[in-house]
Amino acid sequence: MEAYRNLDLQKRTKGDVRLERTITRSEVGKLRLKGKPKCPACGNPLSFVYEGSTGFSSVKCKRCNRESLINTETLEAILIEKAG
Numbered sequence: 001m002e003a004y005r006n007l008d009l010q011k012r013t014k015g016d017v018r019l020e021r022t023i024t025r026s027e028v029g030k031l032r033l034k035g036k037p038k039c040p041a042c043g044n045p046l047s048f049v050y051e052g053s054t055g056f057s058s059v060k061c062k063r064c065n066r067e068s069l070i071n072t073e074t075l076e077a078i079l080i081e082k083a084g
């Protein structure tokens with residue numbers, strides 16, 4: 001969790017334009033990667049999960065379009081059935 005406190009998540013300004021809350025690639029790089037859960041259907045990595053994550057997240061695979069539920073604590077990905 002410590003990593004989050006070091007991140008600069010302030011709103012940035014570029015000229016007169018006020019940007020939405022942003023984070024740079026290098027700031028994301030400061031986070032410790034916990035793992036990359038893979039799509040149970042095709043093996044494609046679904047998302048990057050960083051340390052401090054808890055709970056569930058649903059992600060649609062960019063390769064096969066199937067949707068999975070990711071347990072961000074165990075990094076397990078389970079396919080969500082289309083019906084029901």
Ligand SMILES: [Zn+2]
Nearest residue numbers: 039042061064
């Ligand atoms: Zn897939």
